[in-house]
Amino acid sequence: MKTFAKLLLLVSTSLMGFSHTYAQEWPTKPVKFVVPYNAGGGLDMMCRTVAERLATVVKQPVVVENKVGASGTIGSAYVAKSAADGYTILCANNSDLTLAQFIIPKLSYSPEKDFLPLVMAVKQTVFLVGNAAVPATDAAQLIELSKKSPLAYANPGLGSNTTLAMEMFNAASKANFISVPYTGVALTDVISGQVPLTVFNLAPLLPHIKAGKLKPYVVFQSERHPSFPDIPTAREAVGVDVVAASWFGFFAPVGTPQGITRQLEQGIRTVLADPATVAVLSKAEMQIVGMPSTDFSKVIVAERAYHQRLVQRFNAAK
Incomplete structure (x- = not known):
């Protein structure tokens, strides 16, 4: 038993040393x-x-x-x-x-x-934004505009929480927003007018919003964003919480x-x-x-x- 105990201790110590050495050697490339x-x-x-x-x-x-x-x-x-x-x-x-x-x-x-x-x-906060050519100044006008003629929104595709949030907003508002999936970021097409809307994280949108090329309509969080105090939450816009941070x-x-x-x-x-x-x-x-x-x-x-x-x-x- 004593021999076994010593062997067990030796193996345990060796493994601990191996693990420590392995971790210490990382990274070598x-x-x-x-x-x-x-x-x-x-x-x-x-x-x-x-x-x-x-x-x-x-x-x-x-x-x-x-x-x-x-x-x-x-x-x-x-x-x-x-x-x-x-x-x-x-x-x-x-x-x-x-x-x-x-x-x-x-x-x-x-x-x-x-x-x-x-x-x-x-x-990151998620916003619904439109390009400068969209003839709506707020969320209410945007919803009514979509009911008259469907409005497409670019999105990362099926499997994205931003797409799910937009579909929830679409259902709650009874609007007619049409999903247009993109591989990667679609901001170039939105800004140029090929697609009127997108729903995305704020970071890549921010410089274009500041430049007047994009207009925010709705923020998908429980409270208004401090940098955009005039933009309503989904609850304020359509009466249903849509949170997609x-x-x-x-x-x-x-x-x-x-x-x-x-x-x-x-x-x-x-x-x-x-x-x-x-x-x-x-x-x-x-x-x-x-x-x-x-x-x-x-x-x-x-x-x-x-x-x-x-x-x-x-x-x-x-």
Whole structure:
């Protein structure tokens, strides 16, 4: 028994040392952040901001790669099938990890089983906006305009919480807004007038709103946005709460060693707390959260249940 106990202690100590060494050796090469949407969106901007500064923390380059298509599921599937070694990390939003599974059938990965939450980085407000040519000055006029002639709205496609929010708003207002799915960001077409409306996170919309190229009509949160105090919430506009605030976060493939995920979590949270990062993201109207993995996991579980109920209620699945 004494011999066995000594052997057990030796093996345990060796494994602990191996785990520690493995974690300490990471990273020995560039780390890749995968964004499942086109460059130029809010998620992409946040991810690149963190990547640039994280490189100085981990002492290795942190590159960003956009793998777009199928409402973010192509990039997500790529990371899910990547080696669980800490070198391929997913930058995702809540649509990818808490909604897509209830709307898009036969996903090639499991949002619940294939990813480890690391950090919820920021939260973003969602707005319904139109281009300068739309002849409506407020939400009420926009709704009436759509009843006379259908109005198209560009969106990230099936599986997006922004699309679900707009369909909820459409049903509550009895308006006639028509979904036009895009791969990636559709702002160029909206601003040019090819599509009159879009519903999206505030960050990429903000400079165009300030330039007068886009007009906000509705904010999809429970209270008015402090930067746009004249824009009503969905409840104020149509009498029904439509809340679609997005969060952006970081995820590792399941099976990634705890020592590595801990380093990633601590590194990303350190970057998010840096005044230089705060200045950049706050300017884009992103609310920095820096939520640790344990709390982040609980939020994801609760949000999945919420989205599942909404999808069933509005029959949003294919």
